Amino acid sequence: MHKGKGMKFVGDSRISAEKTSKIPKDYSEYPGRTEAFWPNFLLKEWLAGAVFLVGFLCLVLAHPSPLEGMADPTDAAYIPLPDWYFLFLYELLKYQFASGDWIILGILVIPGIAFGALLIAPFLDNGPGRRPRQRPVAVGMMLLALVSCIWLTYTSAAHVDWETRAEQNKPIPPGESVVDQDHPGFAAYENSCLSCHGGELEGGAGPALVGTEHTKEEIMDIAVNGIGAMPADQFQGTDEELEQLADFIIETSEAAGE
Template sequence: MAHNSKDSQEKVVYVGDSRVRKSGRMPNIPPDYSAFPGKSEAFIPNFLLKEWMVGVVVLVGFLVLTISHPAPLGYPADPTNTSFIPMPDWYFLFLYQFLKYPYVSGDYVVLGTVGVPLIMFGALLCAPFLDRGKERRFYRRPIASTLMFLSLISCVYLTYVAWDHYQHQLEVNGIVPEHIKREEEARLAAERGEERPNPVKREDKKIAVVDANDPITSVIQQNCLSCHGTDYQGQSSIPPLAGVGDKYSKEELAEIVTNGKGTMMPPFGGQLSAEEIDQIAEWLAKQKKAE
């Protein structure tokens, strides 16, 4: 009860009604988060929703990368092919390069394959229990922020080094990755108006060998067929001798036989005479596909 007199000293008391809902914000959401940074935000739904949105953005970005740069299908594993260059998918390149270093390979391979990954993932799992500070600004959390930036920089650097070294090996060995060959074959087929070649269903058409009874074939069998296949059709990533005349001239073939090509084709200039190399180049130049 309140009096209308201005001189009254009685205290005015307002009596509430429990049947009337309290207006305004929900009780678990403070009016202003900036008043108590890191202490007043409700976990559900505010914090959980933001974390979910960040996770969705990262997942979408990762999917875009894997779709735009899919893992190419390389050559099948061949234990007899010493020129084969193993290469993992791009998202494992940093670990692939890391395992090349001497202190995590060889006698210490267990440390590199089990020990270091166990420490890294164990630290990640224990991070919420070890770093329990309420500060949310990254520049106020030097230890956690430094470890995060060092890990990110290490992954990017190791990935770059691994890919650069792989490209260098391809160039030195004269190897064209199979997925690049498939793209080129598909492009040429489209230009000619032909059906796109299917790498899964390859037609097994052997190219006929021209003048197989030439005396020089005995020298070729002793020096060349262990790599190029006993039927002259090649094997794995090593090209066939049958049909090689469509790609190279006699002079080019003599140069390759004499000085080699990359690391896959060794030089035979010190093992064969100039006359034998000339006869081999002449015989190889005859090896053309039948029209």
């Protein structure tokens, strides 16, 4: 009982005895500090997203991503690289403090700290202002992360000749065979090499022969004496058939690389 207020009875402890308005305050009470979500704010977001999407599509059309051939687990000389958006982590693992005995730092600790810091940045700097100068901690951490990713990505990409790499690993278009089955050496290849090196020289149990750098004499020697994991005496035939086999491999390899 309050004097002049009358009696108030609340049957549920979760209900406040004081009535509060559920109508939000008018935007005019905060000039320059807020705006309507619809359509003002949402329209700005859509416009920004549209500009980014159009720019990204233009970049993709101007510089399409190079495709490589099928993966060959038997090719020990092939150096795999991650996609461009993971190159900064790939470059990080080249430094002494993030590789070797310290590899756990490179793959778990440092990325975990970096992404964790970005996750809690809004909570570390929760001031009321939205301008960058009013949020120095969050803005500083974001700029540090951005500069680090750009620098590591640039450093990693600068050491790779992407055009040569794409040319060496160019895939064979589906449905377009480069194998000339009328070639005199095709029969020898089919009998001695096809089961391991594939019908299009794309590789399989053995390495791919597309883009081979071996000379004719080297191919003839390998077919007879073997190399690496390839045993000797894989080819059974005459010297003439051996020459035709080497010619077939070289000509087909060149045709596949064009």
